[in-house]
Amino acid sequence: MSALRRKFGDDYQVVTTSSSGSGFHQQQAAAAAPRRKRQRFVDKNGRCNVQHGNLGSETSRYLSDLFTTLVDLKWRWNLFIFILTYTVAWLFMASMWWLIAYMRGDLNKAHDDNYTPCVANVYNFPSAFLFFIETEATIGYGYRYITDKCPEGIILFLFQSILGSIVDAFLIGCMFIKMSQPKKRAETLMFSEHAVISMRDGKLTLMFRVGNLRNSHMVSAQIRCKLLKSRQTPEGEFLPLDQLELDVGFSTGADQLFLVSPLTICHVIDAKSPFYDLSQRSMQTEQFEIVVILEGIVETTGMTCQARTSYTEDEVLWGHRFFPVISLEEGFFKVDYSQFHATFEVPTMPYSVKEQEEMLLISSPLIGPAVSNSKERNNSVECLDGLDDISTKIPSKLQKMTGREDFPKKLLRMSSTTSEKAYSIGDLPMKLQRISSVPGNSEEKLVSKTTKMMSDPMSQSVADLPPKLQKLSGGGARMEGKLPPKLRKMNSDRFT
Numbered sequence: 001m002s003a004l005r006r007k008f009g010d011d012y013q014v015v016t017t018s019s020s021g022s023g024f025h026q027q028q029a030a031a032a033a034p035r036r037k038r039q040r041f042v043d044k045n046g047r048c049n050v051q052h053g054n055l056g057s058e059t060s061r062y063l064s065d066l067f068t069t070l071v072d073l074k075w076r077w078n079l080f081i082f083i084l085t086y087t088v089a090w091l092f093m094a095s096m097w098w099l100i101a102y103m104r105g106d107l108n109k110a111h112d113d114n115y116t117p118c119v120a121n122v123y124n125f126p127s128a129f130l131f132f133i134e135t136e137a138t139i140g141y142g143y144r145y146i147t148d149k150c151p152e153g154i155i156l157f158l159f160q161s162i163l164g165s166i167v168d169a170f171l172i173g174c175m176f177i178k179m180s181q182p183k184k185r186a187e188t189l190m191f192s193e194h195a196v197i198s199m200r201d202g203k204l205t206l207m208f209r210v211g212n213l214r215n216s217h218m219v220s221a222q223i224r225c226k227l228l229k230s231r232q233t234p235e236g237e238f239l240p241l242d243q244l245e246l247d248v249g250f251s252t253g254a255d256q257l258f259l260v261s262p263l264t265i266c267h268v269i270d271a272k273s274p275f276y277d278l279s280q281r282s283m284q285t286e287q288f289e290i291v292v293i294l295e296g297i298v299e300t301t302g303m304t305c306q307a308r309t310s311y312t313e314d315e316v317l318w319g320h321r322f323f324p325v326i327s328l329e330e331g332f333f334k335v336d337y338s339q340f341h342a343t344f345e346v347p348t349m350p351y352s353v354k355e356q357e358e359m360l361l362i363s364s365p366l367i368g369p370a371v372s373n374s375k376e377r378n379n380s381v382e383c384l385d386g387l388d389d390i391s392t393k394i395p396s397k398l399q400k401m402t403g404r405e406d407f408p409k410k411l412l413r414m415s416s417t418t419s420e421k422a423y424s425i426g427d428l429p430m431k432l433q434r435i436s437s438v439p440g441n442s443e444e445k446l447v448s449k450t451t452k453m454m455s456d457p458m459s460q461s462v463a464d465l466p467p468k469l470q471k472l473s474g475g476g477a478r479m480e481g482k483l484p485p486k487l488r489k490m491n492s493d494r495f496t
Contacts, residue, residue: 038287038312040289040310040312041228041241041289041291041310042289042291042308042309042310043310044191044193044309044310045309046186046307046308046309048308067170067173067174070174071174071177071178071181075178078174078175078178081171082171082174082175085167085171086167086171089163089164089167090129090132090133090136091129093132093136093160093163094125094128094129094131094132095125095128096156097119097122097128097131097132097153097156098122098124098125098128098129100118100119100150100152100153100156101117101118101119101122101128104117104118104150106118106119106122107122107123107124116147116149117147117149117150118146118147118149118150118152118153119131119144119145119146119147119150119153120143120144120145120146120147121143121144122144127144130144131144132160135157135160136160136164180301180303181303182298182301182303182304182305183305185214185298185305186305186306186307186308188212188213188214189210189211189212189213189218189294189305189307190210190211190212190213190262190337190340191208191209191210191292191294191307191309192208192209192210192322192340192341193315193341194208194311194315194316194317194320194341194343195207195208195290195311195315195316195317196208196316196317196318196320196321196322196343197269197316197317197318197319197320197348198318198319198320198321198346198348199346199348200266203268203269203270204268204269204348204353204356205266205267205268205269206246206266206267206269206275206290206316207264207265207266207267207321207322208264208265208292208311209262209263209264209265209322209340209341210223210257210259210262210263210265210292210294211259211261211262211263211335211337211340212259212260213337216298216299216300217259217260217299218257218259218296218297218298218299218305219296219297219298219299220256220296220297221256221257221258221259221294221295221296222255222256222257222294222295222296223248223255223257223265223292223293223294223295224245224248224255224292224293224295225245225246225248225265225267225290225291225292225293226243226244226245226246226290226291226293227243227244227245227246227274227288227289227290227291228241228242228243228288228289228290228291229242229244229274229287229288229289230242230287244274246267246273246274246290247267247268247272247273248265248266248267249266254266257294257296259296261325261326261333261335262325262326262335262337262340264322265292269353270353271353271354273353275352275353276352276353276354277352277353277354277355278352279350279351279352279355280318280319280350280351281350282352283313283316283318286313287312287313288312288313289310289311289312289313290310290311290312290316291308291309291310292308292309292310292311293306293307293308294306294307294308295307317343318348318350319345319346319347319348319350320343320344320345320346321343321344321345321346322342322343323339323342323343323344324339325337325339325340
Protein backbone atom coordinates (compact mmCIF):
# COMPACT_ATOMS: atom_id res chain seq x y z
CA MET A 1 0.00 0.00 0.00
CA SER A 2 2.84 2.40 0.80
CA ALA A 3 4.49 1.70 -2.56
CA LEU A 4 1.21 2.38 -4.34
CA ARG A 5 0.84 5.67 -2.51
CA ARG A 6 4.35 6.72 -3.41
CA LYS A 7 3.72 5.83 -7.04
CA PHE A 8 0.59 7.93 -7.35
CA GLY A 9 1.59 10.60 -4.85
CA ASP A 10 3.33 12.85 -7.40
CA ASP A 11 0.62 12.47 -9.99
CA TYR A 12 -2.48 12.78 -7.84
CA GLN A 13 -1.22 14.68 -4.76
CA VAL A 14 -2.46 12.17 -2.24
CA VAL A 15 -2.37 13.43 1.35
CA THR A 16 -0.97 10.81 3.72
CA THR A 17 -0.31 11.02 7.42
CA SER A 18 2.97 10.29 9.11
CA SER A 19 3.74 9.42 12.68
CA SER A 20 6.81 11.64 12.71
CA GLY A 21 7.04 15.36 12.09
CA SER A 22 9.15 14.88 8.96
CA GLY A 23 6.06 13.87 6.97
CA PHE A 24 4.56 17.35 7.33
CA HIS A 25 7.74 19.02 6.07
CA GLN A 26 7.88 16.61 3.13
CA GLN A 27 4.32 17.55 2.21
CA GLN A 28 5.17 21.26 2.41
CA ALA A 29 8.20 20.75 0.17
CA ALA A 30 6.11 18.79 -2.33
CA ALA A 31 3.49 21.56 -2.36
CA ALA A 32 6.13 24.24 -2.87
CA ALA A 33 7.75 22.35 -5.76
CA PRO A 34 6.41 23.12 -9.26
CA ARG A 35 3.74 20.70 -10.37
CA ARG A 36 4.96 18.56 -13.25
CA LYS A 37 2.76 17.19 -15.96
CA ARG A 38 1.29 13.92 -14.83
CA GLN A 39 0.41 10.83 -16.82
CA ARG A 40 -3.05 10.79 -18.33
CA PHE A 41 -5.34 7.82 -17.95
CA VAL A 42 -6.99 8.44 -21.32
CA ASP A 43 -5.24 10.35 -24.11
CA LYS A 44 -6.95 13.03 -26.14
CA ASN A 45 -7.32 10.56 -29.03
CA GLY A 46 -9.11 8.07 -26.76
CA ARG A 47 -6.29 5.60 -26.19
CA CYS A 48 -6.16 4.22 -22.66
CA ASN A 49 -2.70 4.27 -21.07
CA VAL A 50 -2.99 0.92 -19.34
CA GLN A 51 -0.63 -2.02 -19.69
CA HIS A 52 -1.29 -5.47 -18.26
CA GLY A 53 1.72 -7.15 -16.75
CA ASN A 54 2.67 -10.22 -14.69
CA LEU A 55 -0.16 -12.29 -16.13
CA GLY A 56 1.67 -15.57 -15.60
CA SER A 57 -0.52 -18.52 -16.53
CA GLU A 58 -3.39 -16.23 -17.49
CA THR A 59 -1.87 -15.70 -20.97
CA SER A 60 -3.51 -18.95 -22.08
CA ARG A 61 -6.84 -17.14 -21.97
CA TYR A 62 -5.81 -15.20 -25.09
CA LEU A 63 -5.50 -18.43 -27.07
CA SER A 64 -8.96 -19.56 -26.00
CA ASP A 65 -10.35 -16.57 -27.93
CA LEU A 66 -7.90 -16.64 -30.83
CA PHE A 67 -10.11 -14.80 -33.31
CA THR A 68 -10.57 -11.76 -31.04
CA THR A 69 -6.87 -11.87 -30.22
CA LEU A 70 -5.97 -11.65 -33.91
CA VAL A 71 -8.44 -8.84 -34.50
CA ASP A 72 -7.04 -6.84 -31.58
CA LEU A 73 -3.48 -7.10 -32.91
CA LYS A 74 -1.89 -4.26 -34.81
CA TRP A 75 -1.98 -4.25 -38.58
CA ARG A 76 1.66 -5.23 -39.03
CA TRP A 77 1.18 -8.33 -36.94
CA ASN A 78 -2.03 -9.19 -38.78
CA LEU A 79 -0.29 -9.00 -42.14
CA PHE A 80 2.64 -11.03 -40.87
CA ILE A 81 0.37 -13.80 -39.55
CA PHE A 82 -1.69 -13.72 -42.75
CA ILE A 83 1.35 -14.22 -45.03
CA LEU A 84 3.02 -16.72 -42.73
CA THR A 85 -0.09 -18.91 -42.42
CA TYR A 86 -0.63 -19.18 -46.18
CA THR A 87 3.05 -19.79 -46.86
CA VAL A 88 3.29 -22.59 -44.28
CA ALA A 89 0.03 -24.18 -45.50
CA TRP A 90 1.17 -24.14 -49.13
CA LEU A 91 4.60 -25.58 -48.35
CA PHE A 92 3.06 -28.28 -46.18
CA MET A 93 0.57 -29.40 -48.83
CA ALA A 94 3.21 -29.25 -51.58
CA SER A 95 5.43 -31.48 -49.45
CA MET A 96 2.57 -33.98 -49.07
CA TRP A 97 2.11 -34.21 -52.86
CA TRP A 98 5.85 -34.60 -53.38
CA LEU A 99 5.98 -37.31 -50.67
CA ILE A 100 3.23 -39.34 -52.40
CA ALA A 101 5.07 -39.10 -55.72
CA TYR A 102 8.35 -40.10 -54.06
CA MET A 103 6.84 -43.14 -52.27
CA ARG A 104 5.16 -44.39 -55.47
CA GLY A 105 8.32 -43.92 -57.54
CA ASP A 106 6.68 -41.41 -59.87
CA LEU A 107 9.75 -39.18 -59.82
CA ASN A 108 11.93 -41.79 -61.57
CA LYS A 109 9.26 -42.87 -64.08
CA ALA A 110 7.90 -39.50 -64.96
CA HIS A 111 9.02 -39.69 -68.64
CA ASP A 112 7.79 -43.26 -69.22
CA ASP A 113 4.79 -43.14 -71.52
CA ASN A 114 3.56 -46.58 -70.44
CA TYR A 115 3.48 -45.67 -66.74
CA THR A 116 0.52 -43.94 -65.08
CA PRO A 117 1.68 -41.76 -62.15
CA CYS A 118 -0.47 -40.43 -59.28
CA VAL A 119 -0.15 -36.86 -60.53
CA ALA A 120 0.80 -36.36 -64.15
CA ASN A 121 3.84 -34.23 -64.96
CA VAL A 122 5.12 -33.98 -61.38
CA TYR A 123 8.87 -34.56 -61.51
CA ASN A 124 10.22 -32.78 -58.44
CA PHE A 125 9.22 -30.53 -55.50
CA PRO A 126 8.75 -27.33 -57.56
CA SER A 127 6.37 -29.14 -59.88
CA ALA A 128 4.49 -30.53 -56.84
CA PHE A 129 4.25 -26.99 -55.39
CA LEU A 130 2.89 -25.63 -58.68
CA PHE A 131 0.30 -28.42 -58.77
CA PHE A 132 -0.91 -27.52 -55.28
CA ILE A 133 -1.18 -23.80 -56.16
CA GLU A 134 -3.14 -24.55 -59.33
CA THR A 135 -5.48 -26.82 -57.39
CA GLU A 136 -5.91 -24.54 -54.37
CA ALA A 137 -6.49 -21.41 -56.45
CA THR A 138 -8.69 -23.36 -58.92
CA ILE A 139 -6.56 -22.14 -61.80
CA GLY A 140 -6.37 -25.51 -63.54
CA TYR A 141 -3.95 -25.10 -66.45
CA GLY A 142 -4.64 -28.70 -67.49
CA TYR A 143 -1.01 -29.83 -67.67
CA ARG A 144 -0.87 -31.38 -64.17
CA TYR A 145 -3.81 -33.48 -62.93
CA ILE A 146 -4.67 -36.41 -60.67
CA THR A 147 -5.19 -39.80 -62.27
CA ASP A 148 -7.60 -42.54 -61.20
CA LYS A 149 -4.73 -44.90 -60.30
CA CYS A 150 -3.97 -42.96 -57.04
CA PRO A 151 -6.57 -43.36 -54.23
CA GLU A 152 -4.24 -41.71 -51.69
CA GLY A 153 -4.04 -38.65 -53.96
CA ILE A 154 -7.84 -38.38 -53.97
CA ILE A 155 -7.96 -38.48 -50.17
CA LEU A 156 -5.20 -35.84 -49.95
CA PHE A 157 -7.09 -33.69 -52.42
CA LEU A 158 -10.22 -33.76 -50.20
CA PHE A 159 -8.15 -32.89 -47.13
CA GLN A 160 -6.54 -30.01 -49.04
CA SER A 161 -9.91 -28.59 -50.02
CA ILE A 162 -11.25 -28.69 -46.45
CA LEU A 163 -8.09 -27.26 -44.93
CA GLY A 164 -7.92 -24.50 -47.53
CA SER A 165 -11.52 -23.48 -46.86
CA ILE A 166 -10.87 -23.29 -43.11
CA VAL A 167 -7.73 -21.19 -43.52
CA ASP A 168 -9.45 -18.86 -45.99
CA ALA A 169 -12.48 -18.37 -43.74
CA PHE A 170 -10.36 -17.71 -40.68
CA LEU A 171 -7.79 -15.33 -42.15
CA ILE A 172 -10.00 -13.52 -44.64
CA GLY A 173 -12.72 -13.12 -42.01
CA CYS A 174 -10.17 -11.75 -39.56
CA MET A 175 -8.89 -9.25 -42.10
CA PHE A 176 -12.44 -8.22 -43.05
CA ILE A 177 -13.41 -7.57 -39.42
CA LYS A 178 -10.17 -5.71 -38.91
CA MET A 179 -10.85 -3.43 -41.88
CA SER A 180 -14.52 -2.85 -41.05
CA GLN A 181 -13.94 -1.90 -37.42
CA PRO A 182 -15.58 1.47 -36.63
CA LYS A 183 -12.51 2.79 -34.84
CA LYS A 184 -11.70 5.05 -37.76
CA ARG A 185 -15.25 6.39 -37.66
CA ALA A 186 -14.30 7.94 -34.33
CA GLU A 187 -11.69 10.02 -36.15
CA THR A 188 -14.50 12.14 -37.61
CA LEU A 189 -16.08 12.73 -34.19
CA MET A 190 -14.62 15.87 -32.62
CA PHE A 191 -14.30 17.00 -29.03
CA SER A 192 -13.32 20.49 -27.96
CA GLU A 193 -9.75 20.89 -26.78
CA HIS A 194 -10.87 22.50 -23.52
CA ALA A 195 -13.81 22.29 -21.17
CA VAL A 196 -15.18 25.51 -19.65
CA ILE A 197 -16.96 26.49 -16.44
CA SER A 198 -19.32 29.45 -16.47
CA MET A 199 -22.89 30.43 -15.65
CA ARG A 200 -25.75 29.08 -17.77
CA ASP A 201 -29.41 29.58 -16.84
CA GLY A 202 -28.33 31.00 -13.50
CA LYS A 203 -26.33 27.91 -12.52
CA LEU A 204 -22.60 27.19 -12.54
CA THR A 205 -22.09 24.66 -15.32
CA LEU A 206 -19.24 22.56 -16.70
CA MET A 207 -19.44 22.48 -20.52
CA PHE A 208 -17.60 20.93 -23.47
CA ARG A 209 -18.43 20.58 -27.15
CA VAL A 210 -18.84 17.58 -29.49
CA GLY A 211 -19.25 17.52 -33.26
CA ASN A 212 -19.68 15.15 -36.21
CA LEU A 213 -17.73 15.90 -39.38
CA ARG A 214 -19.59 13.43 -41.60
CA ASN A 215 -23.01 13.89 -43.13
CA SER A 216 -23.96 10.35 -42.06
CA HIS A 217 -25.62 10.36 -38.67
CA MET A 218 -24.80 8.55 -35.46
CA VAL A 219 -27.91 6.57 -34.58
CA SER A 220 -28.85 6.42 -30.86
CA ALA A 221 -25.88 8.56 -29.88
CA GLN A 222 -25.35 8.69 -26.13
CA ILE A 223 -22.71 10.45 -24.06
CA ARG A 224 -21.36 9.65 -20.60
CA CYS A 225 -18.78 11.32 -18.35
CA LYS A 226 -16.58 9.86 -15.65
CA LEU A 227 -14.51 11.74 -13.10
CA LEU A 228 -11.21 10.06 -12.20
CA LYS A 229 -9.78 11.35 -8.97
CA SER A 230 -7.66 9.84 -6.24
CA ARG A 231 -9.01 9.82 -2.72
CA GLN A 232 -8.54 8.20 0.64
CA THR A 233 -11.43 6.61 2.47
CA PRO A 234 -12.10 7.24 6.18
CA GLU A 235 -10.82 3.71 6.79
CA GLY A 236 -7.45 4.63 5.29
CA GLU A 237 -7.87 2.83 1.96
CA PHE A 238 -6.20 4.65 -0.94
CA LEU A 239 -8.09 4.71 -4.26
CA PRO A 240 -5.74 6.01 -6.98
CA LEU A 241 -8.31 6.03 -9.81
CA ASP A 242 -11.71 6.35 -8.19
CA GLN A 243 -14.45 6.73 -10.80
CA LEU A 244 -17.41 9.03 -10.17
CA GLU A 245 -20.33 9.62 -12.51
CA LEU A 246 -20.97 13.12 -13.87
CA ASP A 247 -24.62 13.73 -14.70
CA VAL A 248 -24.91 15.20 -18.20
CA GLY A 249 -28.67 14.87 -18.45
CA PHE A 250 -29.41 11.24 -17.68
CA SER A 251 -32.55 12.09 -15.69
CA THR A 252 -33.88 14.48 -18.34
CA GLY A 253 -32.78 12.55 -21.45
CA ALA A 254 -30.29 15.23 -22.49
CA ASP A 255 -27.58 12.56 -22.78
CA GLN A 256 -29.37 11.21 -25.90
CA LEU A 257 -27.88 13.29 -28.71
CA PHE A 258 -29.11 14.24 -32.16
CA LEU A 259 -25.61 14.84 -33.43
CA VAL A 260 -26.20 16.67 -36.71
CA SER A 261 -24.45 19.91 -35.71
CA PRO A 262 -21.98 20.64 -32.87
CA LEU A 263 -23.58 20.36 -29.44
CA THR A 264 -22.51 21.73 -26.07
CA ILE A 265 -22.74 19.12 -23.33
CA CYS A 266 -23.55 20.54 -19.88
CA HIS A 267 -23.04 19.27 -16.37
CA VAL A 268 -24.81 21.41 -13.78
CA ILE A 269 -22.71 21.85 -10.64
CA ASP A 270 -25.01 21.47 -7.65
CA ALA A 271 -25.01 19.75 -4.26
CA LYS A 272 -25.02 16.31 -5.94
CA SER A 273 -22.08 17.11 -8.22
CA PRO A 274 -18.52 16.04 -7.34
CA PHE A 275 -17.51 19.64 -8.19
CA TYR A 276 -19.77 21.11 -5.48
CA ASP A 277 -16.83 22.59 -3.57
CA LEU A 278 -14.64 23.34 -6.61
CA SER A 279 -13.61 26.97 -6.98
CA GLN A 280 -11.22 28.82 -9.24
CA ARG A 281 -8.60 28.87 -6.51
CA SER A 282 -8.95 25.18 -5.62
CA MET A 283 -8.48 24.20 -9.27
CA GLN A 284 -4.83 25.21 -8.94
CA THR A 285 -4.24 22.46 -6.39
CA GLU A 286 -6.82 19.86 -7.41
CA GLN A 287 -5.90 17.03 -9.77
CA PHE A 288 -8.59 15.14 -11.63
CA GLU A 289 -9.42 13.84 -15.09
CA ILE A 290 -12.79 13.94 -16.84
CA VAL A 291 -13.25 11.04 -19.26
CA VAL A 292 -15.89 11.57 -21.97
CA ILE A 293 -17.37 8.56 -23.78
CA LEU A 294 -19.55 9.00 -26.87
CA GLU A 295 -21.31 5.90 -28.20
CA GLY A 296 -23.56 5.39 -31.18
CA ILE A 297 -24.40 3.20 -34.16
CA VAL A 298 -22.81 4.03 -37.49
CA GLU A 299 -25.64 4.64 -39.93
CA THR A 300 -23.87 3.16 -42.96
CA THR A 301 -22.54 -0.07 -41.39
CA GLY A 302 -24.85 -0.61 -38.41
CA MET A 303 -21.87 -1.23 -36.13
CA THR A 304 -21.44 0.35 -32.71
CA CYS A 305 -18.82 3.08 -32.52
CA GLN A 306 -17.24 4.57 -29.42
CA ALA A 307 -15.20 7.74 -29.25
CA ARG A 308 -13.31 8.82 -26.13
CA THR A 309 -11.35 11.78 -24.86
CA SER A 310 -10.42 13.33 -21.53
CA TYR A 311 -9.89 16.71 -19.85
CA THR A 312 -7.42 17.26 -17.04
CA GLU A 313 -7.65 20.12 -14.56
CA ASP A 314 -5.27 22.18 -16.73
CA GLU A 315 -7.67 21.88 -19.68
CA VAL A 316 -10.72 23.21 -17.78
CA LEU A 317 -11.06 26.99 -18.22
CA TRP A 318 -12.86 28.90 -15.48
CA GLY A 319 -15.02 31.81 -16.62
CA HIS A 320 -15.02 30.97 -20.34
CA ARG A 321 -17.69 30.26 -22.93
CA PHE A 322 -17.62 28.73 -26.42
CA PHE A 323 -17.96 30.83 -29.54
CA PRO A 324 -21.11 30.14 -31.60
CA VAL A 325 -20.38 28.11 -34.73
CA ILE A 326 -23.82 27.90 -36.41
CA SER A 327 -25.05 30.64 -38.72
CA LEU A 328 -28.14 30.87 -40.91
CA GLU A 329 -27.46 31.13 -44.62
CA GLU A 330 -29.87 31.20 -47.54
CA GLY A 331 -31.74 27.90 -47.29
CA PHE A 332 -29.40 26.06 -44.90
CA PHE A 333 -27.44 26.30 -41.66
CA LYS A 334 -23.69 26.66 -41.90
CA VAL A 335 -21.25 25.27 -39.31
CA ASP A 336 -17.94 27.08 -38.97
CA TYR A 337 -15.51 24.52 -37.57
CA SER A 338 -12.71 27.09 -37.40
CA GLN A 339 -14.37 28.38 -34.19
CA PHE A 340 -15.08 24.91 -32.80
CA HIS A 341 -12.38 25.08 -30.11
CA ALA A 342 -12.46 28.87 -29.57
CA THR A 343 -13.58 30.31 -26.22
CA PHE A 344 -13.92 33.79 -24.73
CA GLU A 345 -13.99 35.06 -21.16
CA VAL A 346 -17.24 35.94 -19.40
CA PRO A 347 -17.82 37.37 -15.90
CA THR A 348 -17.98 34.44 -13.49
CA MET A 349 -17.71 34.41 -9.73
CA PRO A 350 -14.52 32.61 -8.61
CA TYR A 351 -16.32 30.90 -5.74
CA SER A 352 -17.62 27.36 -5.59
CA VAL A 353 -21.33 26.59 -5.48
CA LYS A 354 -20.98 25.66 -1.83
CA GLU A 355 -19.38 29.00 -1.00
CA GLN A 356 -22.01 30.91 -3.00
CA GLU A 357 -24.81 29.18 -1.12
CA GLU A 358 -23.17 29.99 2.21
CA MET A 359 -22.77 33.65 1.27
CA LEU A 360 -26.39 33.78 0.08
CA LEU A 361 -27.52 32.28 3.37
CA ILE A 362 -25.60 34.88 5.37
CA SER A 363 -27.01 37.79 3.36
CA SER A 364 -30.58 36.46 3.44
CA PRO A 365 -33.27 39.17 4.13
CA LEU A 366 -35.03 36.88 6.61
CA ILE A 367 -32.60 38.07 9.29
CA GLY A 368 -33.70 41.71 8.80
CA PRO A 369 -36.97 41.59 10.83
CA ALA A 370 -35.21 40.06 13.81
CA VAL A 371 -32.66 42.89 13.80
CA SER A 372 -35.35 45.54 13.44
CA ASN A 373 -37.37 43.92 16.21
CA SER A 374 -34.41 44.18 18.55
CA LYS A 375 -34.03 47.85 17.64
CA GLU A 376 -37.71 48.49 18.29
CA ARG A 377 -37.47 46.77 21.65
CA ASN A 378 -34.50 48.94 22.59
CA ASN A 379 -36.38 52.08 21.55
CA SER A 380 -39.46 51.06 23.53
CA VAL A 381 -37.35 50.34 26.60
CA GLU A 382 -35.69 53.74 26.26
CA CYS A 383 -39.12 55.40 25.96
CA LEU A 384 -40.30 53.61 29.08
CA ASP A 385 -37.22 54.71 30.99
CA GLY A 386 -37.87 58.29 29.86
CA LEU A 387 -41.46 58.09 31.04
CA ASP A 388 -40.27 56.86 34.42
CA ASP A 389 -38.16 59.98 34.72
CA ILE A 390 -41.09 62.19 33.68
CA SER A 391 -43.51 60.48 36.04
CA THR A 392 -41.20 61.11 38.98
CA LYS A 393 -41.31 64.84 38.24
CA ILE A 394 -45.16 65.03 38.15
CA PRO A 395 -46.88 65.85 41.46
CA SER A 396 -48.62 63.06 43.31
CA LYS A 397 -52.07 64.67 42.80
CA LEU A 398 -51.73 64.43 38.99
CA GLN A 399 -50.42 60.91 39.28
CA LYS A 400 -53.57 60.02 41.24
CA MET A 401 -55.73 61.72 38.57
CA THR A 402 -54.62 59.16 36.00
CA GLY A 403 -56.01 56.37 38.20
CA ARG A 404 -52.98 54.13 37.52
CA GLU A 405 -49.44 55.25 37.84
CA ASP A 406 -48.09 52.51 35.58
CA PHE A 407 -50.63 53.07 32.75
CA PRO A 408 -48.26 54.77 30.25
CA LYS A 409 -45.76 51.94 30.63
CA LYS A 410 -48.38 49.31 29.90
CA LEU A 411 -49.69 51.25 26.93
CA LEU A 412 -46.22 51.57 25.40
CA ARG A 413 -45.48 47.94 26.07
CA MET A 414 -48.68 47.02 24.26
CA SER A 415 -47.72 49.27 21.33
CA SER A 416 -44.27 47.74 21.13
CA THR A 417 -45.85 44.29 21.19
CA THR A 418 -48.08 45.34 18.30
CA SER A 419 -45.07 46.48 16.25
CA GLU A 420 -43.24 43.25 16.99
CA LYS A 421 -46.28 41.36 15.86
CA ALA A 422 -46.30 43.32 12.60
CA TYR A 423 -42.73 42.26 11.95
CA SER A 424 -43.52 38.64 12.78
CA ILE A 425 -46.49 38.70 10.38
CA GLY A 426 -44.12 39.88 7.61
CA ASP A 427 -42.04 36.75 8.16
CA LEU A 428 -45.01 34.43 7.65
CA PRO A 429 -45.93 32.91 4.26
CA MET A 430 -48.36 34.75 2.01
CA LYS A 431 -51.37 32.60 2.94
CA LEU A 432 -50.88 33.21 6.64
CA GLN A 433 -50.41 36.93 6.01
CA ARG A 434 -53.74 37.04 4.19
CA ILE A 435 -55.42 35.22 7.08
CA SER A 436 -53.91 37.59 9.60
CA SER A 437 -55.06 40.62 7.58
CA VAL A 438 -58.77 39.61 7.68
CA PRO A 439 -60.92 42.12 9.66
CA GLY A 440 -61.95 41.02 13.12
CA ASN A 441 -58.71 39.21 13.87
CA SER A 442 -56.42 39.60 16.82
CA GLU A 443 -54.93 42.94 15.75
CA GLU A 444 -58.26 44.78 15.75
CA LYS A 445 -59.24 43.07 18.98
CA LEU A 446 -55.99 44.25 20.49
CA VAL A 447 -56.61 47.84 19.36
CA SER A 448 -60.18 47.86 20.70
CA LYS A 449 -59.01 46.40 23.99
CA THR A 450 -56.33 49.05 24.25
CA THR A 451 -58.88 51.85 23.58
CA LYS A 452 -61.18 50.42 26.20
CA MET A 453 -58.36 50.28 28.73
CA MET A 454 -57.54 53.90 27.95
CA SER A 455 -61.12 55.09 28.50
CA ASP A 456 -62.08 53.03 31.58
CA PRO A 457 -59.32 54.16 33.94
CA MET A 458 -59.88 57.79 33.02
CA SER A 459 -63.62 57.58 33.77
CA GLN A 460 -62.95 55.79 37.05
CA SER A 461 -60.33 58.31 38.06
CA VAL A 462 -62.69 61.28 37.40
CA ALA A 463 -65.45 59.66 39.51
CA ASP A 464 -63.05 59.37 42.42
CA LEU A 465 -62.18 63.07 42.43
CA PRO A 466 -63.70 65.60 44.88
CA PRO A 467 -66.78 67.56 43.69
CA LYS A 468 -64.79 70.68 42.88
CA LEU A 469 -62.35 68.77 40.74
CA GLN A 470 -65.20 66.82 39.05
CA LYS A 471 -66.69 70.17 37.95
CA LEU A 472 -63.34 71.18 36.59
CA SER A 473 -63.05 67.87 34.68
CA GLY A 474 -66.44 68.32 32.94
CA GLY A 475 -64.66 69.00 29.64
CA GLY A 476 -61.09 68.54 28.58
CA ALA A 477 -60.76 72.08 27.28
CA ARG A 478 -62.64 73.65 30.27
CA MET A 479 -60.58 71.67 32.77
CA GLU A 480 -57.36 72.70 31.19
CA GLY A 481 -58.46 76.29 30.95
CA LYS A 482 -59.38 76.59 34.65
CA LEU A 483 -56.19 74.98 35.97
CA PRO A 484 -53.68 77.22 37.71
CA PRO A 485 -50.84 78.44 35.46
CA LYS A 486 -48.21 76.28 37.22
CA LEU A 487 -50.28 73.08 36.85
CA ARG A 488 -51.24 73.97 33.26
CA LYS A 489 -47.55 74.39 32.40
CA MET A 490 -46.63 71.08 34.08
CA ASN A 491 -49.49 69.33 32.30
CA SER A 492 -48.37 70.66 28.87
CA ASP A 493 -44.79 69.56 29.61
CA ARG A 494 -46.05 66.10 30.51
CA PHE A 495 -47.86 65.55 27.23
CA THR A 496 -45.19 67.10 25.09
